[in-house]
Amino acid sequence: MAFEGLSEKLQAFTRKLRGKARITESDLNDMLREVKLALLEADVNYKVVKEFINNIHDKALGSDVLKSLTPGQQVIKIVKDELVELLGGTDSKIAFTPNPPTVIMLIGLQGSRKDNNSRKTC
Amino acid sequence: MDFKVHGKTTTAGKLANLLRKQGKNPLLVACDVYRPAAIKQLQVVGGQLNIPVFANETEKDVVKIAKQAKEIAISKLNDVVILDTAGRLQIDEELMTELKNVKLGVKPHEILLVVDSMTGQEAVNIAQKFNEDLGIDGVVLTKLDGDTRGGAAISVKKVTGKPIKFAGTGEKLNEIEEFHPNRMASRILGMGDVLSIIEQAEEQFDAEEALKLEKKLRKNKELDLNDYLAQLRQVKKMGSFSSLLKMIPGMGNINLNVSDKEFEKIEAIICSMTNKERENPKLLNASRRMRIAKGSGTEVQDINKFMKSFELTQSMMKKMKSGNLDPRMKKMMGKLNLDKMSEDELNELANKLK
Ligand SMILES: Nc1nc2c(ncn2[C@@H]2O[C@H](COP(=O)(O)OP(=O)(O)O)[C@@H](O)[C@H]2O)c(=O)[nH]1
Ligand SMILES: [Mg+2]
Numbered sequence: 001m002a003f004e005g006l007s008e009k010l011q012a013f014t015r016k017l018r019g020k021a022r023i024t025e026s027d028l029n030d031m032l033r034e035v036k037l038a039l040l041e042a043d044v045n046y047k048v049v050k051e052f053i054n055n056i057h058d059k060a061l062g063s064d065v066l067k068s069l070t071p072g073q074q075v076i077k078i079v080k081d082e083l084v085e086l087l088g089g090t091d092s093k094i095a096f097t098p099n100p101p102t103v104i105m106l107i108g109l110q111g112s113r114k115d116n117n118s119r120k121t122c
Numbered sequence: 123m124d125f126k127v128h129g130k131t132t133t134a135g136k137l138a139n140l141l142r143k144q145g146k147n148p149l150l151v152a153c154d155v156y157r158p159a160a161i162k163q164l165q166v167v168g169g170q171l172n173i174p175v176f177a178n179e180t181e182k183d184v185v186k187i188a189k190q191a192k193e194i195a196i197s198k199l200n201d202v203v204i205l206d207t208a209g210r211l212q213i214d215e216e217l218m219t220e221l222k223n224v225k226l227g228v229k230p231h232e233i234l235l236v237v238d239s240m241t242g243q244e245a246v247n248i249a250q251k252f253n254e255d256l257g258i259d260g261v262v263l264t265k266l267d268g269d270t271r272g273g274a275a276i277s278v279k280k281v282t283g284k285p286i287k288f289a290g291t292g293e294k295l296n297e298i299e300e301f302h303p304n305r306m307a308s309r310i311l312g313m314g315d316v317l318s319i320i321e322q323a324e325e326q327f328d329a330e331e332a333l334k335l336e337k338k339l340r341k342n343k344e345l346d347l348n349d350y351l352a353q354l355r356q357v358k359k360m361g362s363f364s365s366l367l368k369m370i371p372g373m374g375n376i377n378l379n380v381s382d383k384e385f386e387k388i389e390a391i392i393c394s395m396t397n398k399e400r401e402n403p404k405l406l407n408a409s410r411r412m413r414i415a416k417g418s419g420t421e422v423q424d425i426n427k428f429m430k431s432f433e434l435t436q437s438m439m440k441k442m443k444s445g446n447l448d449p450r451m452k453k454m455m456g457k458l459n460l461d462k463m464s465e466d467e468l469n470e471l472a473n474k475l476k
Contacts, residue, residue, distance in 0.1 A: 003272040003310050011312040043242040043273025048280045080307055086276050087303035092260055092285035097231050100201035105230035107221055108130045110209025
């Protein structure tokens with residue numbers, strides 16, 4: 001399963017947070033350290049991790065999120081929003097031209113595997 | 123170094139299959155002129171899917187092949203052409219030159235890089251390199267069904283600035299998904315009850331905003347630039363379709379999908395206007411536009427183009443609301459991307475709406 005390790009750790013993090021009525025800065029820092037490790041273990045780019053953690057830290061302290069949530073839920077929301085941002089923010093679709101055909105060019109490297117026509121297919 | 127099989131040819135087939143499900147009529151094109159086996163492979167994939175494949179085994183010039191394919195697509199009414207270009211074991215000048223020639227020669231609307239998510243940061247580096255040397259519009263991340271740790275998926279957008287558009291999730295030709303950052307984040311975080319509470323809170327906020335907008339439109343006021351900006355921000359926050367717009371009867375079809383860069387530009391433009399101008403865009407004469415261009419660090423042409431697309435949205439909304447819009451038009455509008463259209467295309471659409 002993809003993301004397994006990361007997912008497990010982030011979920012442990014949100015479980016810790018969910019019930020919290022108060023979160024001190026040192027609570028937050030402790031927890032963020034774990035998140036940071038989890039991201040690095042998942043092979044996320046180091047700079048990306050750093051910025052992600054800083055953003056969560058700053059936003060969680062300057063919390064101006066939705067009023068109806070508890071502090072724990074607010075932090076989870078911040079984490080989720082930041083994660084969505086990292087993954088690209090909004091959905092990115094293909095821009096089809098109004099004057100067809102839309103030309104899509106697929107590029108990339110190629111494996112060293114020999115071509116074999118007995119490969120598995122549907 | 124251990125080179126992985128990234129899955130380009132398979133992805134070409136998967137993408138064609140997906141787009142056909144969405145009502146398109148794709149043509150696959152074998153552009154790997156170096157390996158006969160690669161052409162054969164694409165033909166096999168096309169055959170399995172019953173999707174046409176264009177190949178020209180006697181032609182070695184990839185640009186010519188791509189151009190021929192475009193002609194054929196036009197005559198056979200294929201509205202999408204998917205080029206499966208050659209890959210190499212590593213990025214070299216020859217490969218780049220060939221890809222650049224194809225880019226110049228056929229001006230593809232989308233250049234998508236196919237990379238294997240299992241390669242982690244290697245995938246990110248490849249994406250960065252291709253983006254710098256050639257320029258790409260997005261990434262297709264394959265093998266997200268494997269035990270990838272996720273590093274590539276989480277880093278690629280931030281590092282390269284280019285989004286993941288599709289994800290391969292298996293070996294079968296239907297195992298491809300549009301990449302939804304929001305859903306992916308929920309999946310990673312284990313979309314529990316907490317996330318649904320958060321979503322409810324967000325929905326409530328949206329509902330209040332939607333109500334405000336609806337009231338305004340009820341009063342027969344036109345959409346102004348303040349509303350437009352609020353919409354755009356909402357879209358940026360929530361995903362490509364505005365959940366806000368969807369809540370207003372008849373408005374669900376309007377697509378306000380813009381790229382991050384475009385969004386920042388529009389935001390700068392609107393924020394450089396006075397409140398009076400935002401409420402009454404008709405005030406925006408040439409000298410005001412000049413001032414706004416300066417203030418927002420854009421060109422007057424940018425303002426003109428943006429205003430045209432804004433006016434178009436305005437008239438679409440009016441028509442939608444009065445319910446007198448041709449259903450074909452309505453269907454089309456959901457798919458339009460106003461900000462990617464040229465001025466001529468915008469004018470043409472405006473005429474159709476009249
Ligand atoms: N598990 C899995 N396998 C994939 C995926 N995409 C491609 N493959 C496999 O990768 C192998 C090589 O694919 P191919 O399209 O020939 O790669 P190319 O050399 O980059 O064109 C095939 O066996 C595919 O079934 C995916 O999303 N998940
Ligand atoms: Mg191939």
